[in-house]
Amino acid sequence: MKTPSLSVVLAGGGTAGHISPLLAIARAIRTDVPDARILAVGTAAGMETRLVPAAGFELATIERVPLPRRPSLDLFKLPFKFGAAVRQARRIIEGAGADVVVGVGGYVSTPMYIAARQANVPIVIHEANARPGLANRVGARLTDHVAVAFQSTKLPDAVWVGMPMRTEISSLDRGASRTQARERLGLEPDKPTLIVTGGSSGAASINRTVSRSLHLLADAGIRTLHITGRGKQLLDPAGVPVTAPAYRQVEYVDGMEDVYAAADLLLARAGAATVCEVAAVGLPAVLVPLPHGNGEQALNAADLVAAGGAVLVRDQEFTAEWVAGHVPALLQDPAKLEAMSAAGRSLGIRDADQRMAKMVQQAAGEGDR
Incomplete structure (x- = not known):
């Protein structure tokens, strides 16, 4: 399906392990739908602040809200910080007129998933690791569009698509x-x-x-x-x-x-x-x-x-x-x-980026925006 007005918001960042597949998915979407509007969302402290603009894509940021590992003042502040991050995410999604939100995990993805659900925007998830991270375990409860890099990864209704990678490697x-x-x-x-x-x-x-x-x-x-x-x-x-x-x-x-x-x-x-x-x-x-x-x-x-x-x-x-x-x-x-x-x-799977682009377009077509 090719939708000239397709608007995609991709969430993830912090490490190259999140950013590389995000960019591979973005490039594959752009190949399929050259005039698609693509916005990446990360945090101001992650590698995405350098890598996303260098790849030619626009970046928006929200606050980083890590989960404290032990009781502390930060734990009591968590609901307020997380709520603020969700509100930031909601503004980004609505400002972009997003047809679909794609998440690859990391701190930024959880508030983006919650905000997308609130805004009734379809969610697509890609999990890169064999053991899913917390953000994608949460997100997988909010969507039927879940893809994994490893066949053994345990997430509900997951489809094994492989790891989106740069075409210089996949080819x-x-x-x-x-x-x-x-x-x-x-x-x-x-x-x-x-x-x-x-x-x-x-x-x-x-x-x-x-x-x-x-x-x-x-x-x-x-x-x-x-x-x-x-x-x-x-x-x-x-x-x-x-x-x-x-x-x-x-x-x-x-x-x-x-x-x-x-x-x-x-x-x-x-x-x-x-x-x-x-x-x-x-x-x-x-x-x-x-x-x-x-x-x-x-x-x-x-x-x-x-x-x-x-x-x-x-x-x-x-x-x-x-x-x-x-x-x-x-x-x-x-x-x-x-x-x-x-x-x-x-x-080995060489076309995971293309598989993800198709899943994103399918999910966007199922939305009511």
């Missing part, structure tokens, strides 16, 4: 792109290549273990690119960046599609986007879930690991000894890597 042909990607990343074209990343902020425990494994990896003929995270560069006691044969470290790579094309094996945390993206492009991975929080990263990885597309190792077990005993053997076994790649592709 990636790793084999055809490998040579140029390695050239752009400063890597030799013909060496077994391990790429390590802990995300944009880095992963201290992964960085420590990799720093202790550099020479054994080089001795095994492995080229390692280590993305340490902003401000997390590995330094020796003299404050000089760590060096080793066949090893290069950078703080950040702009364009994970090059990483996915260049790597024979990825070593990373098990964030929802990472798990879905490596499955979609068929990249074998060693996943080291974040050891704290609610255990969601291990759940994110579970289906891919069970299918044989990735190896999971607990953070406390990820040591230089573990690396020595597993990584060289894996990188020196092309048949095993190809089997892992095929297993990942069997679970």
Whole structure:
């Protein structure tokens, strides 16, 4: 259905894990309905203040209302703060003439869901993690339009659509792109290549273990690119960046599609986007879930690991000894890597953004505004 006057309000923010799928959905809607009016809603303190305008979309903000974890004055203030956020959200929804509100979770989504329900505007939800967050558990009670990135995610009436991702990743042909990607990343074209990343902020425990494994990896003929995270560069006691044969470290790579094309094996945390993206492009991975929080990263990885597309190792077990005993053997076994790649592709979904755009248009068509 194409509705020239379609007005979509998308809610979510705080982290890249919320913002990236939100932007992918927004782009897919714009592709389907070029003159759709799209407004993103976040908070003034989140990454969305930079990423949303940079992507070419308008951003409105409401107050951030976290749920206090223990009794305090903030807990008593919660109803008043939340009520104010709902009123802000209602004004945004009505000001935009919204035909549909789309939420991807995070602090901003709950008041947006409540305000949309009050305004009788259809709600569409996308949950990125295997274990749903509080906002989307609340929102899922207010709508029949619920989509999830992982088949195992438990939300009422959920449809498995996958993870909306940038088209540069969803359309990636790793084999055809490998040579140029390695050239752009400063890597030799013909060496077994391990790429390590802990995300944009880095992963201290992964960085420590990799720093202790550099020479054994080089001795095994492995080229390692280590993305340490902003401000997390590995330094020796003299404050000089760590060096080793066949090893290069950078703080950040702009364009994970090059990483996915260049790597024979990825070593990373098990964030929802990472798990879905490596499955979609068929990249074998060693996943080291974040050891704290609610255990969601291990759940994110579970289906891919069970299918044989990735190896999971607990953070406390990820040591230089573990690396020595597993990584060289894996990188020196092309048949095993190809089997892992095929297993990942069997679970990977490349058109989640388009599926979400269709769901949004369908929901908007069911509204009475």
